[in-house]
Amino acid sequence: MTLFSLVATHADLDLETVGILSSGAAEVAGSVNVPAVTLATCNRLEIYAESPxxxxxxxxxxxxxxxxxxxxxxxxxxxxxxxxxxxLVEDDAVSHLFEVGAGLDSAVVGEREIAGQVRKSLADAQNSGTVSGSLTRLFETATRTAKDVGTRTALGSRGRSIVSVALDIAGDMRGNGASFYRGASVVLVGTGAYAGTSLAQLQERGVHDIAVFSGSGRAEQFVAERGAAARALRMEDLAEAFASADLIIGCSGGNRQITAREIRSLAGVGPTGRQKDLTIIDLALSHDFTPDVAELPGVELITLESVKMAAPSETEDSLEQAREVVQSAVQEYLTERQQRSADDAIVALRRHTQSVLDGEMEKVRRQHGCTAAAEEVEFAVRRIVRKLLHTPTVRARELAAEGRTEDYVRALEDVFGLEVEPRDRPERAQPAKRRRAEEFSPVELAQMAAHLQKVPDGGFCQHHRPGEFAVERLAIAQRLAEAQAS
Structure with missing residues (x-):
């Protein structure tokens, strides 16, 4: 199998094009018959896949x-x-993903948000059943490497992100950023990953008046899940919130954009309208606001392109530290992968010798029976086989470390006629299928009922208190348990 990736990023394209390519990105991996993971962020679309x-x-x-x-x-x-x-193919694809996860390839170098997006892309692929075992290891290792960069280097200690840079720009535009945010009224549009980061950053900067709006109606849940001192807006509240806002942040990434005309109407922008300036930050890749919003009097529009141009540069020492961590992790991952391919060859050789040994021992038993002599012969032969396999096993790992596993596999094929098959084939995982009640057998239902009798009301199992877990019960199993208890 061969690892490869398709990469479209801010380094090669304008963000508008990246946004167009990313539309529908979640469905891409599920529509092909090869293992694949899609990484779509505000400034990149990358697809990691395996050819069979x-x-x-x-x-x-x-x-x-x-x-x-x-x-x-x-x-x-x-x-x-x-x-x-x-x-990008094989080693290049691996190196690129590790650099991306560590924030070395971001518009804001060293940003911490991308590591979470790499982790989420793997989780989404696992839930959809589009990932293989080797792709899972790749993304998990990239995530660990990003964490190492964050904890072991100066690059990670800065805590910069696209959101933080955008908020810094807005603060600079409005004068003293610290005092501006302490007294600012902010409306957050959207409830996705960037919205969560924005909410946390606003609270860190001392913003006390934060309102959240979601076109999908998730604002109340979003605020409740984060325990934030923010209020959820309904559609009828939007005009009043926009009119009093100092800052509006858009990160919904929906299909509908807010136009200049709507801002003029909702926020009261115009000659006889609002008495204070308005700053709008558009963090959505597909844009939450139309470009003509920037032409409104008293309105400043900050986009991802603005953030990219204004992102502070990192010191060479910090970058070098991070690169060393990433390069070390890449090399370690590639070495382990080469050793796994050597393991396939070792397993094939051992299976071959074991098959020959078993065949010969079967002949001995047929001739002498299961006697002590036969057992002695088998013990001696197995000891000889282990000794004979020691050197080929060590040599396989040495060649793997040198990147010469193919030479070893070719030798096995030429000398023994073996065909080495990878144990970790690039097969897509299949998500667990939820069974309907009628698909359970009477025995399974009886087992469920017996289990439920041992569980406190509302609990998950006898080892956890009620309320710690919430699981959906099969009604028929619940009725059986109640019948048995009575």
Whole structure:
């Protein structure tokens, strides 16, 4: 199998194009028959996938499938997409993902949000059943590496992010940022990942008046889940909140954009309208506000492009520290992966010798029976086989460390006629299927009923107090338990 990735980022494209490509990104991995994980953020769309074979033809075929899927979900011309993505293969794809997770490839170098997005992209792929075991290891290792960069380097200690830079810009525009935020009235539009980060950052800066609006109606749940000192807005509250706001932050990424005309009406912008300036931060990749909002009098619009241009540069020492951590992690991961491929060859050789040994011992038993002599012969032969396999096993690991596993596999094929099959095939995981009540057998239902009798009302099991877990019960199993108890 071959690891490869399709990469479209802010480094090569304008963010508007990246946003268009990312529309429908969540459906891309599920529409192809190769293992794949999609990483879509505010400034990149990357798809990591595995081809079932290591020849260029198989990789190209898998790549074509993904390009077709992106074209279908985004509505962009296929030829344009094919020329837009960079393709990285094997070691290059690994290095790139590790650098991305550590924030080294971000518009704001060293940002901490991207690590969470890498982690979430894996979780989404696992829930959708589009990921393989090797892709899972890749993303988990990239996430651990990002954490190491955050804890072991000066780059991570700064805690910079796209949100923090955007808020810094807004504070600078309004004068003294610290005093501005302490007295600011803020409206947050959206309830996604950036909204959560924005809410936390606003609270850290001392903002006391924060209102949250969601077109999908999730604002109240969003605020409650975070225990935030913020209030949820309904549609009828929006005009009053906009009119009194000093700062509006958009990070919903929905299909509908707020226009200049709507801002003029809702926020009271105009010659006879509001008496204070308004700053708008648009953190949505697909834009929550139309560009003409920036032309309104007394309104400043900060976009992702603005953040990218204004992002502070890092010192070379900090970058070097982070690069060293990442490069070390990449090398360790690649070495372990090479050793796993050597393990496949070792297993194939051991299976072959074990098969030969078992065949010969079967002949001995047929001739001499299960006697002490036969057992002595088997013990001696197995000891000889272990000694004979020691050197080939050590040599396999040495060659793997040198990147020469293919030479070892070819030797096994030539000498023994063995075909080494990878144990970790690039097969897509399948999400667990939820069974309906009628699919359970009477025996299974009886077991459930017996278990429920031992569980306190409202509990999960006999070891946890009621209320610690909430699980949906099968009504039929509950009735059986009640019947048995009575």
């Amino acid at each position: 074979a290591d020849d260029p033809t198989a990789v190209e075929s898998s790549r074509e499938q993904l390009i077709d899927a992106v074209a279908e979900t985004s509505g962009v011309d296929r030829q344009t997409i094919a020329s837009t993505f960079r393709t």
